[in-house]
Amino acid sequence: xxxxxxxxxxxxxxxxxxxxxxxxxxxxxxxxxxxxxxxxxxxxxxxxxxxxxxxxxxxxxxxxxxxxxxxxxxxxxxxxxxxxxxxxxxxxxxxxxxxxxxxxxxxxxxxxxxxxxxxxxxxxxxxxxxxxxxxxxxxxxxxxxxxxxxxxxxxxxxxxx
Numbered sequence: 001x002x003x004x005x006x007x008x009x010x011x012x013x014x015x016x017x018x019x020x021x022x023x024x025x026x027x028x029x030x031x032x033x034x035x036x037x038x039x040x041x042x043x044x045x046x047x048x049x050x051x052x053x054x055x056x057x058x059x060x061x062x063x064x065x066x067x068x069x070x071x072x073x074x075x076x077x078x079x080x081x082x083x084x085x086x087x088x089x090x091x092x093x094x095x096x097x098x099x100x101x102x103x104x105x106x107x108x109x110x111x112x113x114x115x116x117x118x119x120x121x122x123x124x125x126x127x128x129x130x131x132x133x134x135x136x137x138x139x140x141x142x143x144x145x146x147x148x149x150x151x152x153x154x155x156x157x158x159x160x161x
Contacts, residue, residue: 087104
């Protein structure tokens, strides 16, 4: 076995461990209490809310690309969010082919309550970690963020070719 193979094997094990921690965090620690949700909201609907909160108003086409779902599927997801009062759709007068989605005040409030719950829950989970450990975790996430940004930039540049 070469040193490179050992290094790749060790990296694979570390990646699997990280994914295991993330899975455990989502399935056990960050379960949202039913009372917090005014209505049943699906994961795809939540992803749309998060995207609109992060980027502001977006066209259906851009949302579709960012979430890797077809327009027909996205239309159903957004229809339900509109019925629940979380999202509004608008058609710009200068381009009637485009549909822009944005959060309503109710959608923003719903996002805020979910975010506050998540923040409180993660703070509670990390309560036993000292400042040095928290710094290590933060630095790891910073490296991950840079790696993702580099991959996205590279993917966008190859999309243009």
